[in-house]
Amino acid sequence: MTESTGSTPDPTTDSVPEWEQRFRAPRVSLPDWAEEAPDRSLFVSNATGTYELYAWDRATGEQRQVTDRPNGTTDGVLTPDGEAIWWFSDTDGDEFGVWMRQPFRAGGDEGAKDEPAAPGLEPSYPAGLAIGRDGTAVIGRSTDEDGTTVHVVRPGAAPVEIYRHRESAGVGDLSHDGTLIxxxxxxxGDAMHSTLRVVRPDGTTVAELDDTEGGTKELGLTVLGFAPVAGDTRLLVGHQRRGRWEPMIWDPVAGTETDLAIELPGDVGAEWYPDGSALLIEHGFEARSELWRYEPASGDGTPVRVETPTGSVSGATARPDGTVEYLWSSAAEPPVVRSTTGAVVLDPPGVKAPRSVPVEDVWVEGPGGRVHALVQRPAAPAEGPFPTVFEIHGGPTWHDSDAFAGGPAAWVDHGYAVVRVNYRGSTGYGRAWTDALKHRVGLIELEDIAAVREWAVKSGLADPEKLVLAGGSWGGYLTLLGLGTQPDDWALGLAAVPVADYVTAYHDEMEALKAMDRTLLGGTPEEVPERFEASSPLTYVDAVRAPVYISAGVNDPRCPIRQVENYVDRLKDRDAVHEVYRYDAGHGSLVVEERIKQVRLELDFAARHLGAPDGPAE
Structure with a gap:
C-alpha cells in the first residue's frame, strides 16, 4: 500500500500540459443579481487559484473578492436591495457552519467587515435560505440532533423557530411581500419525493400540495419560485405528474392550479421573468439543454425558442430588460457566460482553457431499457481499441451531459477513451428511470454500466485488458462496488470520496443523507440489514483483484472518512494492491492545484499499472 503525495510542477518554469491549463484557466459562474438593484451581482471564480465569491458592480465595472478562505467558498446570495452579501462559512469543507454577512461595498481602508448574519443560531448544515425585501430572512437548518428546523430572523430580533421535523426539509422561497413561505x-418518509407546504411567517399553514398520496404514489414536487410581483401569490412549482419534471402554477391562497403542459420531450424547469409576465424555460433532453420563453397568459401554450448553441446550459437568468444571460459549454468548448444580445457577459482575465474533443452519443440495450452513454475518443491514434475509462457520475440523481469537464479531457489527452453512462437512477430520462433505483442500490446501476462495457469492447472502442472503472462520490461508490461484484471486468479502479462501507457511512453521514438512504434501501441498517450488506462495497472487498486508488477528504460529511478507512484496512489485511490519498477538505476540493494534484495522481497510478497509452507527450 502506498500513501500518495504527488508533486506540483512550477508553471513558470515547466511546460504546462493542456490538461492542467484547463483546470488553471480562470472561470466564472453565472452572475446572480439583486432583484431591487440589478446592477449589483455576485459570482464565483477560481481567479486566485481557489473558488471564492466576487461582487460585481455592473454600473462601474468594479469587481472585488468577497471571501478569502484556504479551502474556498461557493455558497452566497445577495439581499434583494443589493446592499449586503450572505455567505456560508463552514470549517475546511465540512458543510457545517453559519451564515455570514458583509456589505456589498467595501468599507474604507479596512475593507468589508464580516459579521454573523443570524446571531443566536448555532452552526448547522444549510437547508435553504430566503431573504425578504424588508431584511427578514428565512433560514433552513439541519443537524443530527434536531433534524430540520426553519427559523424566521427579522432585523434586530432573535430568531424564531417556525418548523421542526426529523425528516429532511428545506426552505423553498419567500413571497414578494414577505407574507408567504x-x-x-x-x-x-420518502426523501426522493418532496411535498410542499406554504406557511405564514408565524408558521401557521396556508395550504398543502401533496402528490405522494400518503406515500403510495411516487410523485415529487419542488419549489421554483413565487411570482416576483407585489400582491401576486402564485407559486411556480415543478411536478412529475406526467412522468417527467415540468412546471405548473399553484396559487396557495386562491387554491388554484394551472397546468402549463409545455410539450417538450425530457425534463422541463422554469423561472419567472422579472416582471412576472413570462417564464424562462430550461429544457433538458438526452444530455443536452436549451432555453425557451413561455407566456402563461398567451393561451396557445407555445414556447418560443431562446437561441443557444448546441451543448449544455448550466444556468440561466432573465434580466429586467428582457435579455437572458446563461452559462454554456459543450464537451469540446470551455464554459462562457453569454447573453442573448450576443455579448459575453463576464469574461475572466488570463489564459483561456484549451478545447477538448466532442462527445458522441451511444445507446445500448440494458436490462432496464435503453442506456444512454457519452463517449470521447482520443485524437490520436485514430483507431481503437483504446484503454478506456468509465467515468461514473455522482448523485445518484444526476446525469452526465454534453458539457465541458477537465477530468475526462485529461484522460483523452493521455490517449484514453472516456465513457460516461447515465445509468438507472440518473435524471433527465423520465421519472421511471430515476425512480428505478430502489432496494438493489448500486447493483442496478452496475447492470447498466456492464451493458455499456460489453458494447464498448465488442464495438472495438475499448481494450478489454485496460478497462478503468472510476468516479467520485456515488461514482466512487459504484467503482468500489463494481470492482468487488464484477472483478473480471475491470483492470483498475479509481474511487474519489466514495461510499465504501455502507453501514458505517449511514451512521456517520449528515442527517439529510440518512433520509435519502432510508428511502433508497427501504429502512435503516438495523431494519433491512440484508439490503445494506448486498449494496455495500465492503461486503465484496475480498473479491477485488484490480489495483485500487482511493482519494478521500478527511472532513467529508457525505462520505465520511471512517468508513473509507474500514475498507482500506480490509485491503491492507490481504496485501491487495492499492493506494490512498487523504486531503484536508470535505466532499472534494475548491483549490485548483489540489484538483490538479488528484488528477495527476490518478493518471500516474493508471500509467504504472496499465502502461502508458499512445497519447500526446507532456
Whole structure:
C-alpha cells in the first residue's frame, strides 16, 4: 500500500500540459443579481487559484473578492436591495457552519467587515435560505440532533423557530411581500419525493400540495419560485405528474392550479421573468439543454425558442430588460457566460482553457431499457481499441451531459477513451428511470454500466485488458462496488470520496443523507440489514483483484472518512494492491492545484499499472 503525495510542477518554469491549463484557466459562474438593484451581482471564480465569491458592480465595472478562505467558498446570495452579501462559512469543507454577512461595498481602508448574519443560531448544515425585501430572512437548518428546523430572523430580533421535523426539509422561497413561505418537506418518509407546504411567517399553514398520496404514489414536487410581483401569490412549482419534471402554477391562497403542459420531450424547469409576465424555460433532453420563453397568459401554450448553441446550459437568468444571460459549454468548448444580445457577459482575465474533443452519443440495450452513454475518443491514434475509462457520475440523481469537464479531457489527452453512462437512477430520462433505483442500490446501476462495457469492447472502442472503472462520490461508490461484484471486468479502479462501507457511512453521514438512504434501501441498517450488506462495497472487498486508488477528504460529511478507512484496512489485511490519498477538505476540493494534484495522481497510478497509452507527450 502506498500513501500518495504527488508533486506540483512550477508553471513558470515547466511546460504546462493542456490538461492542467484547463483546470488553471480562470472561470466564472453565472452572475446572480439583486432583484431591487440589478446592477449589483455576485459570482464565483477560481481567479486566485481557489473558488471564492466576487461582487460585481455592473454600473462601474468594479469587481472585488468577497471571501478569502484556504479551502474556498461557493455558497452566497445577495439581499434583494443589493446592499449586503450572505455567505456560508463552514470549517475546511465540512458543510457545517453559519451564515455570514458583509456589505456589498467595501468599507474604507479596512475593507468589508464580516459579521454573523443570524446571531443566536448555532452552526448547522444549510437547508435553504430566503431573504425578504424588508431584511427578514428565512433560514433552513439541519443537524443530527434536531433534524430540520426553519427559523424566521427579522432585523434586530432573535430568531424564531417556525418548523421542526426529523425528516429532511428545506426552505423553498419567500413571497414578494414577505407574507408567504414555501417549504419542501418529506415528512411522509420518502426523501426522493418532496411535498410542499406554504406557511405564514408565524408558521401557521396556508395550504398543502401533496402528490405522494400518503406515500403510495411516487410523485415529487419542488419549489421554483413565487411570482416576483407585489400582491401576486402564485407559486411556480415543478411536478412529475406526467412522468417527467415540468412546471405548473399553484396559487396557495386562491387554491388554484394551472397546468402549463409545455410539450417538450425530457425534463422541463422554469423561472419567472422579472416582471412576472413570462417564464424562462430550461429544457433538458438526452444530455443536452436549451432555453425557451413561455407566456402563461398567451393561451396557445407555445414556447418560443431562446437561441443557444448546441451543448449544455448550466444556468440561466432573465434580466429586467428582457435579455437572458446563461452559462454554456459543450464537451469540446470551455464554459462562457453569454447573453442573448450576443455579448459575453463576464469574461475572466488570463489564459483561456484549451478545447477538448466532442462527445458522441451511444445507446445500448440494458436490462432496464435503453442506456444512454457519452463517449470521447482520443485524437490520436485514430483507431481503437483504446484503454478506456468509465467515468461514473455522482448523485445518484444526476446525469452526465454534453458539457465541458477537465477530468475526462485529461484522460483523452493521455490517449484514453472516456465513457460516461447515465445509468438507472440518473435524471433527465423520465421519472421511471430515476425512480428505478430502489432496494438493489448500486447493483442496478452496475447492470447498466456492464451493458455499456460489453458494447464498448465488442464495438472495438475499448481494450478489454485496460478497462478503468472510476468516479467520485456515488461514482466512487459504484467503482468500489463494481470492482468487488464484477472483478473480471475491470483492470483498475479509481474511487474519489466514495461510499465504501455502507453501514458505517449511514451512521456517520449528515442527517439529510440518512433520509435519502432510508428511502433508497427501504429502512435503516438495523431494519433491512440484508439490503445494506448486498449494496455495500465492503461486503465484496475480498473479491477485488484490480489495483485500487482511493482519494478521500478527511472532513467529508457525505462520505465520511471512517468508513473509507474500514475498507482500506480490509485491503491492507490481504496485501491487495492499492493506494490512498487523504486531503484536508470535505466532499472534494475548491483549490485548483489540489484538483490538479488528484488528477495527476490518478493518471500516474493508471500509467504504472496499465502502461502508458499512445497519447500526446507532456
Amino acid at each position: 414555501a417549504l419542501e418537506h418529506t415528512e411522509h
